[in-house]
Amino acid sequence: xxxxxxxxxxxxxxxxxxxxxxxxxxxxxxxxxxxxxxxRKPGAKLRFAAQPFCFAEYVLAEKGERHxxxxxxxxxxxYALREDIGKFYAAACVTGISDAVLYGGIVNEELFLxxxxxxxxxxxxxxxxxxxxxxxKALELSGYGLSFGACAGCGAPLAEGLRFDLSDGSxxxxxxxxxxxxxxxTLNVLRKCAGQPYDAxxxxxxxxxxxxxxxxxxxxxxxxxxxxxxxxxxALLGA
Ligand SMILES: [Zn+2]
Numbered sequence: 001x002x003x004x005x006x007x008x009x010x011x012x013x014x015x016x017x018x019x020x021x022x023x024x025x026x027x028x029x030x031x032x033x034x035x036x037x038x039x040r041k042p043g044a045k046l047r048f049a050a051q052p053f054c055f056a057e058y059v060l061a062e063k064g065e066r067h068x069x070x071x072x073x074x075x076x077x078x079y080a081l082r083e084d085i086g087k088f089y090a091a092a093c094v095t096g097i098s099d100a101v102l103y104g105g106i107v108n109e110e111l112f113l114x115x116x117x118x119x120x121x122x123x124x125x126x127x128x129x130x131x132x133x134x135x136x137k138a139l140e141l142s143g144y145g146l147s148f149g150a151c152a153g154c155g156a157p158l159a160e161g162l163r164f165d166l167s168d169g170s171x172x173x174x175x176x177x178x179x180x181x182x183x184x185x186t187l188n189v190l191r192k193c194a195g196q197p198y199d200a201x202x203x204x205x206x207x208x209x210x211x212x213x214x215x216x217x218x219x220x221x222x223x224x225x226x227x228x229x230x231x232x233x234x235a236l237l238g239a
Contacts, residue, residue, distance in 0.1 A: 001062045002070060005029055008115060009054045010095040014040065020050045022069070023099060024058065027112045031102040034060050034067040046072055053078045053091055055116055076116075080123035089236055090127035092229035094118050094134055100225035101142045111141050128208045128237065132193040135215045144169055144222045148190050151176055158187055164214060166221045186210040209237050 010031070011023040018040045024032050039050040049056055049072035056074045060067040081091040098115050102108060118134035121127075139145060146169045150157055153176030163172045164186075165179030171187060172178040184199070185207030191198035193211070216230045 002059055003029070003062055003067075004057060004059050006075065006112075007032075007056065007058050008095070008098075008112070008119075009050070009052055010099045012036075012050055012052060018044075022050055025095075025098055025102065025112055025115065026058075027109060028107065029105070030107045031099070031104050032060075032067055034058070034069050036069045048072075048074060048077060051077065053081055053095065053119055055119070076120065078119045078123055081119065084127075086233070086236060087122050087127045089229055089233035090131045091119055091122055093131055093227060093233050094122075096227035096229045097135060097138050097219070100219075100223055100227055101138055108141065111138060114138070128212070129189075129193050131233070132189065132208070132211055132215065133195075135212075135219070136190065136194050139169070139215070139219065139222075142223070144218070146190065146194075146218070147171065148187055148194070149196075153178060158184075160184060162187060164218075166218050169218055169222075182214065183207065183210055186214055190214075209234065212237065 005026040005028045007024040007026040009022055010025050013021045015021050018038045020036045020039050022034045022036050024034055026032055036046060036050040038044050039047050048054060055076045056072040058072045059070040061070050081087045094115050114134055114137050118130050121130035148171050151173035152170035153172050156173045158171050161174030162182050163177060163179040164182040184202045185204050188198040188203035189207035189211040192203050212234050
């Protein structure tokens with residue numbers, strides 16, 4: 001039996017002499033593995049379909065639990081991501097985060113659409129902000145949404161001296177004093193990337209780096225997953 005699905009390549013691993021095993025994020029079927037035979041041979045017709053970040057309509061042969069790529073029609077290869085190391089790592093964060101929060105066979109259409117649109121935004125513009133927006137949405141869809149409107153303890157506006165508590169994903173004022181110290185620049189970058197009102201003067205470049213560090217720590221705390229690309233991208237931004 002054959003199935004047709006819109007899917008994004010999350011991860012690839014070489015196997016056999018010329019083959020790759022793909023981890024696909026499918027719009028219709030969630031996360032699935034599929035063998036791509038012969039794709040490491042030079043000039044292989046389906047070589048493109050076994051590249052990271054490839055977004056295509058795949059036709060898969062299904063035999064029990066196993067899938068094999070029969071054909072693929074490219075929707076978007078997001079090639080600009082391969083020409084810039086920052087964009088490449090940020091995109092790898094999108095696929096790594098998706099991989100970490102998805103369980104086999106669970107369909108998550110919204111996360112899929114967000115991942116694809118984040119990769120498109122990264123090609124066209126600021127990859128760090130596109131990553132933070134995607135990260136916030138992925139956390140929310142996984143039940144770990146952040147709260148950054150006002151102090152989660154007393155409702156006071158968040159000002160200098162604010163704190164962030166990794167255990168519940170909330171910001172607190174200096175009086176309530178829960179969690180560890182955080183900065184206004186982090187808070188305003190998060191608000192900006194979540195599409196909320198923010199203070200443009202406070203949302204500087206160091207806020208982007210700090211926001212990513214905070215999200216990465218929070219993600220690790222909640223999911224126990226470690227996304228290698230996140231550490232690499234943060235190191236690159238901080239250099
Ligand atoms: Zn408070």
